[in-house]
Amino acid sequence: MKNFELARLFDLMADILEIKEENPFRIRAYRRAAQNLESLTEDVEALAREERLEEIPGVGKDLAGKIVEYLRTGRIKDVEAAKRGIPGGVVDLMNVPGIGPKTAKLLYEKEGITTLDRLEKLARAGKLRGLHGIQAKTEANILKGIALVRGGQARMPLGRALPLGQELVRALGDVPGVKAIELAGSLRRMKETVGDIDVLATSTSPAKVMHAFTTLPQVAEVLERGETKAAIRHREGIQVDLRVLEPECFGAALAYFTGSKQHNIRIREMAVKKGLKISEYGVFRASTGRRVAGATEEEVYAAVGLPWIPPELREDLGEVEAAAKGRLPDLVALGDIRGDLHCHTKATDGSHTIDELVAAAETRGYEYVVVTDHSLSARVAGGLSADELAAHVGKIRAVQPKHPRIAVLAGSECDILADGAMDYSDDVLARLDLVIGGVHSRFKQPRREMTKRICRALANPYVSVLAHPTGRLIGEREPYDVDLEEVFRTAKQHGKAVEINAYPSRLDLNDVHARRARDLGVLIAVNTDAHVLDHLSTIELGVATARRAWVEKSGVVNTWPAKKLLAWARSSRPEAGRRPLAARGGGSKR
Numbered sequence: 001m002k003n004f005e006l007a008r009l010f011d012l013m014a015d016i017l018e019i020k021e022e023n024p025f026r027i028r029a030y031r032r033a034a035q036n037l038e039s040l041t042e043d044v045e046a047l048a049r050e051e052r053l054e055e056i057p058g059v060g061k062d063l064a065g066k067i068v069e070y071l072r073t074g075r076i077k078d079v080e081a082a083k084r085g086i087p088g089g090v091v092d093l094m095n096v097p098g099i100g101p102k103t104a105k106l107l108y109e110k111e112g113i114t115t116l117d118r119l120e121k122l123a124r125a126g127k128l129r130g131l132h133g134i135q136a137k138t139e140a141n142i143l144k145g146i147a148l149v150r151g152g153q154a155r156m157p158l159g160r161a162l163p164l165g166q167e168l169v170r171a172l173g174d175v176p177g178v179k180a181i182e183l184a185g186s187l188r189r190m191k192e193t194v195g196d197i198d199v200l201a202t203s204t205s206p207a208k209v210m211h212a213f214t215t216l217p218q219v220a221e222v223l224e225r226g227e228t229k230a231a232i233r234h235r236e237g238i239q240v241d242l243r244v245l246e247p248e249c250f251g252a253a254l255a256y257f258t259g260s261k262q263h264n265i266r267i268r269e270m271a272v273k274k275g276l277k278i279s280e281y282g283v284f285r286a287s288t289g290r291r292v293a294g295a296t297e298e299e300v301y302a303a304v305g306l307p308w309i310p311p312e313l314r315e316d317l318g319e320v321e322a323a324a325k326g327r328l329p330d331l332v333a334l335g336d337i338r339g340d341l342h343c344h345t346k347a348t349d350g351s352h353t354i355d356e357l358v359a360a361a362e363t364r365g366y367e368y369v370v371v372t373d374h375s376l377s378a379r380v381a382g383g384l385s386a387d388e389l390a391a392h393v394g395k396i397r398a399v400q401p402k403h404p405r406i407a408v409l410a411g412s413e414c415d416i417l418a419d420g421a422m423d424y425s426d427d428v429l430a431r432l433d434l435v436i437g438g439v440h441s442r443f444k445q446p447r448r449e450m451t452k453r454i455c456r457a458l459a460n461p462y463v464s465v466l467a468h469p470t471g472r473l474i475g476e477r478e479p480y481d482v483d484l485e486e487v488f489r490t491a492k493q494h495g496k497a498v499e500i501n502a503y504p505s506r507l508d509l510n511d512v513h514a515r516r517a518r519d520l521g522v523l524i525a526v527n528t529d530a531h532v533l534d535h536l537s538t539i540e541l542g543v544a545t546a547r548r549a550w551v552e553k554s555g556v557v558n559t560w561p562a563k564k565l566l567a568w569a570r571s572s573r574p575e576a577g578r579r580p581l582a583a584r585g586g587g588s589k590r
């Protein structure tokens with residue numbers, strides 16, 4: 001329903017008219033229409049189709065026409081014209097709770113304040129009070145309001161933004177005339193949160209792309225619309241920037257708008273030293289202005305004497321030096337993953353059966369999947385007692401014959417208790433193919449206790465992988481206080497793996513910590529922690545995080561063949577070497 005979007009636009013129009021001191025009746029008409037649109041229970045689009053818009057109280061012929069215009073084109077010309085009459089920042093000022101058009105007008109006209117930053121600075125310095133009747137209390141409220149507005153523009157987690165970006169790329173890729181289309185910016189670099197979604201395209205008819213983009217059903221508001229550049233606010237709240245380019249510039253623009261800014265600065269410096277000028281339009285000889293590269297990124301990097309650098313590395317964290325020396329890491333890729341070591345089922349808090357999970361893993365082309373339901377202490381998750389686990393393992397083994405192409409492995413996500421003991425005794429753990437240890441309680445333990453607790457678990461011969469090593473939930477829960485250096489050293493000492501948990505709100509380890517683990521030579525497992533089958537595909541986020549951490553294929557245990565993986569899991573166990581490998585299905589498909 002576009003009711004709210006229209007209401008917001010009409011309200012904005014009223015605000016602008018108020019700043020401009022236009023006819024109060026017109027202002028009131030827009031406000032009234034906005035209010036009624038907001039409380040309307042019917043879909044405004046349905047009313048438009050049935051030509052019943054004028055039944056909305058406050059909506060006459062004129063406003064009905066504007067509603068139709070918006071539904072058809074995604075914008076209202078009059079509103080855009082009115083917006084042009086005032087600095088853009090003034091609209092932002094009015095978004096701050098407590099600042100109406102009157103105050104915004106005073107701040108802008110008498111004090112020259114046209115940005116939130118400037119307003120915040122003055123408020124913090126106590127310089128707003130006294131101006132035009134603003135009291136100290138109002139000043140404090142304005143600061144709170146600014147924080148609220150800023151909070152609303154919080155960065156979006158990669159796991160939410162990536163599907164939105166991919167959906168936009170698909171939709172615009174279908175527009176006639178579009179040749180190439182790619183995500184850029186932090187989303188292409190797969191940063192764990194993104195400020196906005198950047199999209200680049202080449203097309204023979206940019207106008208068609210602009211029109212298609214600004215009228216997509218995902219668009220809540222058109223923020224900017226030029227001939228080759230547009231910005232919208234997505235229904236999900238995030239801003240999307242689109243640029244349409246000439247094919248000969250595409251590589252240069254992709255490199256430029258992928259960033260990061262720091263990476264670009266380094267590349268530009270290298271270009272200058274070679275007598276080149278680099279911009280979003282191409283690479284040019286500084287002396288003659290002749291174009292030397294621009295159509296592809298490979299060409300742009302080659303012009304400055306470098307191999308192409310994967311986007312996930314472009315943070316100026318050593319990748320430029322490594323590229324120059326020909327020592328870029330051979331990053332792990334999605335296709336290298338042979339199985340998921342961390343998956344739940346209905347036996348605890350998952351929503352599918354063992355059979356469904358195995359079938360889904362098989363469809364993904366995996367060679368193995370480890371079923372790892374919770375242990376007893378994880379009450380909220382319906383953790384299994386030792387007896388229940390034994391029965392569960394029986395069921396896991398029983399589905400194997402039905403799925404000859406994939407090895408069905410029995411595991412556990414076993415709780416690491418407060419003192420570092422495992423939630424199952426060693427003889428119970430010994431019956432499992434692979435054990436993941438995880439902290440699910442007592443998150444507030446002091447750093448030393450938490451570190452000892454986790455290190456003790458890593459020293460347990462039956463524990464192979466440390467699940468979500470910091471416990472953080474993006475935007476929800478801070479990581480627990482733990483000395484990761486110590487944890488990594490312990491993992492390395494015992495040959496254990498630490499997890500990059502790909503669950504969208506976890507991404508734990510994050511890129512920075514995973515890079516440290518990798519630098520110390522600690523093994524990594526990239527797992528989804530799937531609770532619903534759809535989650536198996538979020539492995540993409542985990543692999544991206546591993547790539548941002550410079551992790552190579554050889555360091556990721558679940559890129560190994562089943563045989564090597566199982567041998568590794570057994571290698572720390574006391575019975576290692578004594579028990580022959582159980583015969584299993586699971587050929588090597590890859």
Ligand code: DGT
Binds near residue numbers: 184187
């Ligand atoms: P975000 O959106 O905050 O998650 O981060 P980015 O990296 O996507 O930043 P964004 O959207 O502001 O700009 C996209 C890319 O455009 C950025 O990564 C690098 C490039 N860029 C933007 N502004 C500048 C600039 O002032 N200088 C240079 N060299 N590059 C810039």
Ligand code: CA
Binds near residue numbers: 186187194197198
């Ligand atoms: Ca961006």
Ligand code: CA
Binds near residue numbers: 185197198241
């Ligand atoms: Ca942007």
